[in-house]
Amino acid sequence: MIAVYPDTLAWIHDFTYSFNDPVTNMYNWHPAYDDYPVVGVTWKQARAFCIWRTQLLNSYLNTNGETIVQDFRLPTESEWEYASRGGHDLAPYPWGGPYIRNSRGCFLGQL
Numbered sequence: 001m002i003a004v005y006p007d008t009l010a011w012i013h014d015f016t017y018s019f020n021d022p023v024t025n026m027y028n029w030h031p032a033y034d035d036y037p038v039v040g041v042t043w044k045q046a047r048a049f050c051i052w053r054t055q056l057l058n059s060y061l062n063t064n065g066e067t068i069v070q071d072f073r074l075p076t077e078s079e080w081e082y083a084s085r086g087g088h089d090l091a092p093y094p095w096g097g098p099y100i101r102n103s104r105g106c107f108l109g110q111l
Contacts, residue, residue: 003045010040046074 007013011020023092027033029038038046043095050072075083086094093100095108102108 004048005039006045007036043074050074 006028009024011024011027016105017094027036029086056073061068082089084094085091086096088096089096092098097108100108
């Protein structure tokens with residue numbers, strides 16, 4: 001049996017001397033954070049979610065007589081590294097270059 005809820009105090013545990021009370025109170029519950037990454041979840045919890053999601057979808061597909069899908073899974077370490085590099089094998093940054101700023105001095109890694 002695996003606990004299904006994330007550690008809602010991850011912001012406090014990981015960043016002890018910072019003021020993260022607003023984030024701690026709202027991150028897991030407020031709709032403004034719906035498209036943000038999940039925090040406070042262990043690898044085992046994420047793996048359990050993949051298994052649950054696969055079973056849920058396949059049971060739905062079975063009731064409709066459709067073909068079941070492959071299992072949902074977490075990426076392997078090499079897949080994760082490839083994705084984080086943006087498909088560039090030897091580049092230190094996902095945008096492909098060796099620098100963190102452009103010619104105007106702006107950071108390249110900003111959203």
